[in-house]
Amino acid sequence: MNNSKPLAIQARDLTKSYGDNAVLGGVDIEVPEGTIFSLLGPNGAGKTTTVNILTTLIPANGGEAFVNGANVAHDADAVRKSIGVTGQFAAVDGLLTGRENLHLMGRLHHLGKRETKRRTEELLERFDLVEAAKRAPATYSGGMKRRLDIAMCLMGDPKVIFLDEPTTGLDPSGRRVVWSIVRELVKAGTTIFLTTQYLEEADELADKIAVLNGGKIVAEGTPEQLKRLVPGGHVNLRLARADQVARIAQVLAGNGDTDQLTVQIPSDGSVDSLRKILDTIDREGVQVDELTVHTPDLDDVFLSLTGHVPAQATA
C-alpha cells in the first residue's frame, strides 16, 4: 500500500481506556490525501472513540495522531482549522433555521458577510435545501437534517472530513444521496474518514477499509483484499428428494442437510467448477430445484473477523 501521496491522517498505536475498560488497544491508521477510508465495526468497537480522538474532542491515553500534519494533542487548533466533522447525531442548532445554521458556521469561520452568504446559498442549492432553508431543522426529515449537517461542515472548506456513521437511521434513498455527496467531495480532493457498521456502505465507497473490533484493527485493505481473506465461496443446491441428499453430498464433497434438502459445496464460483457440479448432477440423475452461487462478500469477512452478525443496511 505504499504510494507517494502524503498522508492526511496518521495514527500510531492509539490507546484509550475509561477506568479498567479499554476501548482502544493500539490502533494504527494511515489515510492518504484525497481518499476515502472506512472504519468498519460493530457497535461498541471503538469507532466513535477513534473519531473523537482524531477530531480533538477527547485526548488519547497513548500513541500519537496527526491530521494534515498537525498533532491532535499538541496542536489541536491547527487540526480544527482543517477538518469538518459530522457526528453520529445531527450537530445542528434545532432552534435556528437551516439558513441561520449555515450563517452561524460562516461567522465562526470568520468568512465575512458576503462570502458567508455566497457559500450558504451555494450549499443550500447543492444539497437541495433551498425550500427548507427558512424552517427549523426540527421539522426536517432525517435525510434533510443529515444533509444540512454535512453542508455545515463544508462551510469552512475542510481538507479532511470525518463522517461518523453518516447514514445511520436514514432510509435507502437518503443513504444514496449521502453516498453521492461523499463521492463528489472526494473527486474535489477532500479526504474522507468514514465510520460505518454497514458493510455495503464501506464496500460501495471506501478505497481502504479497516475492520475494528474490540478496540483493535483486525483486518485492513481494499474491499477486494478483504474479501480474499475469507475462503467462503460455495454453491447451494436444493434437491427435490431427501434420499438423494447424502449421495450428492458425498460425490461432490459437500455438506448435506436432509431436513432442508440442501447441499452446500465449497466452490470459487468459476464456470469450470460450476460445470463440474452440473455434470455430476446429470450423471447421478438427481432433480435439483434450485442452484445458487455464493461468492464471499464483506459479510463473510465481517462475520469471520468479528464474530458478529453484521448490521442490516435496510434495518
Place this chain on the structure above:
Amino acid sequence: MSTIAHTFADTSTMLRRQLKHMLRYPSLTVMLVGMPVVFLLLFVYVFGGTIGDGLGGPTGGREAYLTYLTPGMMLMAIVAAVQGTAISVAMDMTEGIIDRFRTMSIARVSVLTGHVIASVIQSFLCIAVTLGVAIAIGFRPDADPLGWVGLAGVLVLISFGLTWLTVGLGMAAKTVEEASNTPMPLMLLPFLGSAFVPTESMPTAVQYFADYQPFTPFIEVVRALLFGKAVDGTDLVLTIAWSLAFALLGYVISKKKFNKR
C-alpha cells in the same frame, strides 16, 4: 485577525445565537419573568397589609410594604433569570452542535460568554418588567440620574456573578432536570435575607445567617440606590466581592467542564 479580535467576534456570534433562541423560545423567558411578578403581587396584595403595619414606619400598610418589598423583588428577578440560564446551558450541552463547536477553531470560551451575556440581558428584562409592575401599582423610586446609573452598574455586576455561577451549575449538571434543581437554593436566599422583612425581626440564629449571606448586602445596596440614600460601604464591598467570587467560581467550573466533556 488577532486572538482577542476572534474572541470578540465569536462571542458576538454566540450572543446572537442565544438571543435568537430567546426569541424563538419565548415561553421560557415569560415563565422566568412571571415568578418575581407573581411574588410581588402576592406579597403586596395578600400579605402586604399586615406585614406593612408591622414594619413600624410612619404610614404602614400595603403601600409601605410595596416600598420595602420592591428592591428584594428586583433581586428575585435576577434569581429567576439565572435559573433559566442553568436550564438553557444544560439543554445546549445535550445538543450535538456543542460537539461541533468543540471541533472548530473558535474561541472556546465564547460558547460560555455568549450564554452569560444573553442571560444578563434576560436578567435586565426580568428586572425591568418587575420594576415596571411595581411602579404601575404605586411604587415610587427616588433616585437621581447618577443613582440610576449606579443601580444599573450594581445590578449588572450581581447578575454577572450569579449568571456565571449558574452557567457553572448548568455545565456540572448531568441532565437538564438536574440543572433545573441545583440553583433552587438561590431562590430561598432572598427569603432568608432582607427581601421580605427586615432581618432584625428574625430569631437570632436566622438573623445571623441572614446578615452574612450575599443577598442581604445585594438587597440593601439596591434599596439605598433606589431611594437616593447613601450606600453602606461594607454592603457595597460585600456586594462586589460576592459577585466577583460567584463569577470566578462559575467560570472555573464551567471552563473545566467544557474542556472535559
